[in-house]
Amino acid sequence: MPGLTYRKGGAVSLVQDQDIFLHVTDLHVSSSICRGSRYLPQIIDVSEDATEITLGGELKRSASNTHGQEEGENREGMLVMLTHLHGLAEQRMQELGLHKISVLGVWYAIAYCERDQYGSAKDELKAWFEKWYATSIERFELDIDSARGLAFPCQLFDHALAFARVTKWLAYNHVGYVKQRPPKGFKGHRGFHPPPGEFVGPVNHARSGLKTTLHKSLYKKCGHLLRYKTSDCECWAPTVGHCFAALTKIECFPVEDIISYTSVSQILSRLSTFKYDYIPACQNCRAMEWEVVVLKAKSNTEKYFDGLCLDCMDRMDGRWDTNCRIKHNQSTWYVSWLGKPNVREKIMRGPDGYDEEEY
Structure with a gap:
């Protein structure tokens, strides 16, 4: 560097x-x-x-x-x-x-x-x-x-x-599960033990949220067609098939498999190369703009996580978007809220000091 x-x-x-x-x-x-x-x-x-x-x-x-x-x-x-x-x-x-x-x-x-x-x-x-x-x-x-x-x-x-x-x-x-790692060459010494990384759990949760957001955004249009439109025409199958084939060809689908050895950023970069060349027979299938669907999925995923907010990690009340030193969305607040076990535990426990769901 x-x-x-x-x-x-x-x-x-x-x-x-x-x-x-x-x-x-x-x-x-x-x-x-x-x-x-x-x-x-x-x-x-x-x-x-x-x-x-x-x-x-x-x-x-x-x-x-x-x-x-x-x-x-x-x-x-x-x-x-x-x-x-x-x-x-x-x-x-x-x-x-x-x-x-x-x-x-x-x-x-x-x-x-x-x-x-x-x-x-x-x-x-x-x-x-x-x-x-x-x-x-x-x-x-x-x-x-x-x-x-x-x-x-x-x-x-x-x-x-x-x-x-x-x-x-x-x-x-990051590719795969994120772990806390000291810099290469750090041997530490007696009396100093870095605390467990409070960022590890939330960042991995965010990575899971990115995967879910990307999958839902890519599948939503196809899923709607498969659930409700298969009786309208005979070209629904090749229409969906060519979309999945194009995504698979650029190594972006199925997301669950690809993300095990690829970073989210790499997948988003590949989505920019998506091309849908098939021309369906019916007007309804031709009206489905798959390039727009893919670009929307890319945009949704890029906006999902703004990084952990130190203020939200310590906050127990009030609005999620108030008095934070960084600008972020609601999903970022939720992921950040997962970062401090002691804070999370106090919120989850009822007024009598126990988790109401346990009883």
């Missing part, structure tokens, strides 16, 4: 008068800041030279991983965490290239911040994440790895527009 590479170079200094040289690789940091960390003092105290410490790297070979150090720290994530410990300005972080790091670096930044100050990542890194997203992701095309990797941080930092974009992309472009 363009814009996500991180430049390699010499040592980076976060302070003018550095007094600790930290090898992640090669970062100059302040001793007072390090002492204020929950994680670093125990490493400094056991180091032979308290002005020069190593995180990762040699630990694998020396088998000296006895003080909580991780075996191979991620430089991007560590640098983001340290700059926030130092309280550096946005301009300085931009100079250090921290708005152009990889998605993997974002996950490690969250992990290191949680390790150093438990529960602080959501607040401490929010402003930086929004700037990073605007710089590195907003103008670039998503792919499967980046979209799956972005869903968790977008929800963690309450970035409504980004979360909607990523979850919509997954619903339309």
Whole structure:
């Protein structure tokens, strides 16, 4: 993905008068800041030279991983965490290239911040994440790895527009069941366990809704003819047969089979190539504009899901289309409502605190 590479170079200094040289690789940091960390003092105290410490790297070979150090720290994530410990300005972080790091670096930044100050990542890194997203992701095309990797941080930092974009992309472009996946190379560490992806169930529900909408829209006209018009003429069978044949030829029908190995976006793209060349014998069958039917099915499916709405995921009352940070339709509200089990449970339970249907 363009814009996500991180430049390699010499040592980076976060302070003018550095007094600790930290090898992640090669970062100059302040001793007072390090002492204020929950994680670093125990490493400094056991180091032979308290002005020069190593995180990762040699630990694998020396088998000296006895003080909580991780075996191979991620430089991007560590640098983001340290700059926030130092309280550096946005301009300085931009100079250090921290708005152009990889998605993997974002996950490690969250992990290191949680390790150093438990529960602080959501607040401490929010402003930086929004700037990073605007710089590195907003103008670039998503792919499967980046979209799956972005869903968790977008929800963690309450970035409504980004979360909607990523979850919509997954619903339309993922092939098969959507799962939460950390970026390739993320090994995690003790004390940090990403929560189960609340987006997974709703996005898969949305994908199922897209399949249903597409199938109904493609079949509706044919179904009406098969139910009510077969006694009107003798050309109904080839009329319907040629429609199904044309859809099958471009690998768009039957939807239930095709979608098991094809994304919704791929199917919609193929529908644009649909052509109906058969000329029925009777006037009624000739009046059925199958190209229009197919284009309408394509349009209905494209409009079905606008991405998960973070506001609707937390809302328990009021109108579904009120005070949301993204514009969306009612089906998007319903899918989003499925995203928070605790919220959904409160809505489903009756006034006495139980599900009335159970009794």
